[in-house]
Amino acid sequence: MKPICIIFLSCLTLVSAYGQPEITQSDSVTVTTDTLPPRSAIRKGRLATVIATESALYLGSMAYLQFVWYNGDKRVPFEFYNDTGGYLQVDKFGHAYGAYLESYLGYHALRWAGVSKGKALLYGATLGFVLQAPIEIWDGLYEGWGFSWGDIGANAFGTSLFLVQEHLFDEQRIKYKFSFAASPYARQANGYLGTTSLGQVFNDYNGHTYWLSMSLNRIIQSPKIPAWLCVSVGYSANGMFGEFKNLSYYAGASIPETQRYRQFLLSLDVDWTKIKTRSRFLNRLFKSMFMLKLPFPAIELNSKGQFRTYGLYY
Template structure:
């Protein structure tokens, strides 16, 4: 399920980012409602979302048998890495959806209602596709993760009118993909989205926003990360009795990060670049605490 989510998230996120951010490069957000901009955003999102769903149906589901709508419980399949990935995708799509409506001069209320819910709506549609596929199934835990990511964005806007906490992503190549490239990815790009062993998801929190009296730099964040390792299959997946000796364990990380959105610049070009790149956790010295009861220091965790 989550591999498809990653594929569709990448397609939609890049497309929407290109739409909103390219316009922001040349034009500032409108102070009042700009009907032409709003209409352009709505039409573009509709075309991009529809195209993504059609592409997903053609490229992903076409080779699998259809079934009656059914649900599955896959909460423990990949040590919740796929669920964290769902939350991350929903959060980032909420951010993009709200940003492009902000560029159009849409009210804050409507940004949250119609923009920040974009990720949840799109990912729920993909989940329904899964429900009619014999290979997969509708997952309530996926829906819960989508809700969590969307709620994180909307909740902060309602509480603080800013994103003090952000979900971010990083990746470092693992040795497991070469043992099962069909499932975990053959190329480096595929592995970035398929190999859960190499992925880390971060909750990056701005120190200045929480401790203003301490005078931390506005760009300095503290990041808590989660990853897992030793996974060649899902928990309940059987592949001809292969990969029986898996050393699966969880990893928790503590590191600093850079909030690129808080770097002071008057350049709309740089603001655009920073906004797009801010989805990635900046590699910095990191301490790992894992379920093997070991503490590991990483000079630069990717």
């Protein structure tokens, strides 16, 4: 997932925080009520803001890719690159996550502007795939990269996860979330996994965990379970000093030998969008945190056959 996508998402989150449906509580069951105005009541000022913001960010991201990200890379005839097995698929989870967020934010920004649900689904909920596709094409034009059908598939999955749920349920019953914790491998990689905290977020896939989070009350129906309490299943991987196999040497120094392995996790979580307070600021803040997994105790089963428990997993 390109860094520019994170920049885009961070900016658009400020718009989307105003555009989500109202959430009401009734007997510990959360109900989403679509109280936005009909199509005839489109708020032109808001719509202009959304269109201008998305256009500026998209054009900015394209300029960033051309003049910064691919700077120094040689243009080549269009080529393909099969990276499906790269980084034990953590990269693909990241692509799906980026597409899910962009679709989520694009849809809610249009609903905030008064656009009807149907048109918001068509033009907003597909935004993740639409924005990511040109980037994948650009990859095919530069040496060292390449067009990846795996990336396209992951982008399509992320967008579909949002769009199908919103179409069928008028809400996201399963939310796609992300958590990050700096891994010990970054200190051993001689800069290969990033030299700064921000660089490690983008380059150290060992610190990435992707989650699917659902309200526990939908699984165990009980008035004693608050609607905001969720159960989450997560995926991560560790021991990675390279895309397909580990490097043994980088930047003039050796890298210790490690075993690459997958991690499957089970944890609890909080659905921030279902927490209501009397503070308008907190309500907006919680809405904007929909994509973040809260640190909680967790259990892990990994591909090395190990079973682990965590007092607090980030």
